[in-house]
Amino acid sequence: MDRIVMRAPAKINLSLDVTGRRDNGYHDVRMVMQQIGLSDEIIIEKTENGVFEQGTGKSLIIVETNSMTLPVNEDNLVFKAAGLIMEECGIGTGIHIFIDKKIPIAAGMAGGSTDAAAVLKGMNRVFDCGLTDERLRELGVRIGADIPFCIMGGTALAEGIGEMLTPLPAMPGCTVLIAKPGISVSTGYVYNEYDGLKNKEHPDVDGMTVAIHEKDILRISKLLGNSLEGVTQEKYPVIRRIKEIMLGNDAMGALMSGSGPTVFGLYDDNIKADKAAEMIKAEGIAEEVFITEPYNVSE
Numbered sequence: 001m002d003r004i005v006m007r008a009p010a011k012i013n014l015s016l017d018v019t020g021r022r023d024n025g026y027h028d029v030r031m032v033m034q035q036i037g038l039s040d041e042i043i044i045e046k047t048e049n050g051v052f053e054q055g056t057g058k059s060l061i062i063v064e065t066n067s068m069t070l071p072v073n074e075d076n077l078v079f080k081a082a083g084l085i086m087e088e089c090g091i092g093t094g095i096h097i098f099i100d101k102k103i104p105i106a107a108g109m110a111g112g113s114t115d116a117a118a119v120l121k122g123m124n125r126v127f128d129c130g131l132t133d134e135r136l137r138e139l140g141v142r143i144g145a146d147i148p149f150c151i152m153g154g155t156a157l158a159e160g161i162g163e164m165l166t167p168l169p170a171m172p173g174c175t176v177l178i179a180k181p182g183i184s185v186s187t188g189y190v191y192n193e194y195d196g197l198k199n200k201e202h203p204d205v206d207g208m209t210v211a212i213h214e215k216d217i218l219r220i221s222k223l224l225g226n227s228l229e230g231v232t233q234e235k236y237p238v239i240r241r242i243k244e245i246m247l248g249n250d251a252m253g254a255l256m257s258g259s260g261p262t263v264f265g266l267y268d269d270n271i272k273a274d275k276a277a278e279m280i281k282a283e284g285i286a287e288e289v290f291i292t293e294p295y296n297v298s299e
């Protein structure tokens, strides 16, 4: 096989609790992660045999993308992922990776992590490396805490720094409205502010896993919670406004994803989601708006 096209789905956090801070600055979290249909497409192609980067002895990795803002050098997570697989499997052939970017960047939707996961999985297949998913997850966590989840996919409870995974049953079908305000949020800033809070919010992560097992979409919607939402919302009131519009248009629940600024709403029908989307667009408070659905691994 010389070429493979991989789907790289975004994620939302149905529940995100920050439970501690480690000496190295990493935070312990407990999160219920859910992939959604909104996806990047990653095209991986072998280039001619024996293409080497002059002087480095390393195989050549070329990254291209339709995004005007993404780096295409070592700063791109797919570059790092390709390098890891080449080293692990002793690959000497050049590789070309194209990222068709649709997931908003730096939005709390694991856009970079899912691309890297797709490259780890895709290159494992293209080069017939025979690495297990477990080994791919071990490699992935070296470049990003969300990558192991993106390799597993679907719905899962993530603990530790996000790398300890327990798969969960697929969440029930619904409409997911995504709105990304045109602001950039520093994840470091959000966690720092959160560390300084006297009264920290802790969502009911265990209740959420039970609701998912019971396939109770109303309970899932009611239990949506994110420890970090208060901090980001305080600094960027647009997040509160987007939630208001979503809930005002009969969302079953609405929440900020990750450290933000993306907000999602869960709906039992597309018409309500469409109405909310139109209102959000009319107010000009979101740079990107999508209507999608939960993505399950069997798809």
Ligand code: ATP
Pocket (backbone or CB within 6 Å): 069, 070, 071, 075, 076, 077, 078, 099, 104, 105, 106, 107, 108, 109, 110, 111, 112, 113, 115, 116, 146, 187, 258, 259
């Ligand atoms: P998370 O939800 O895991 O915190 P995020 O959605 O907030 O991630 P990303 O979209 O992954 O954030 O981007 C964060 C940073 O990573 C950006 O500054 C971006 O330049 C860099 N980056 C590197 N590679 C990629 C990639 N393939 N896609 C998106 N961002 C990338």
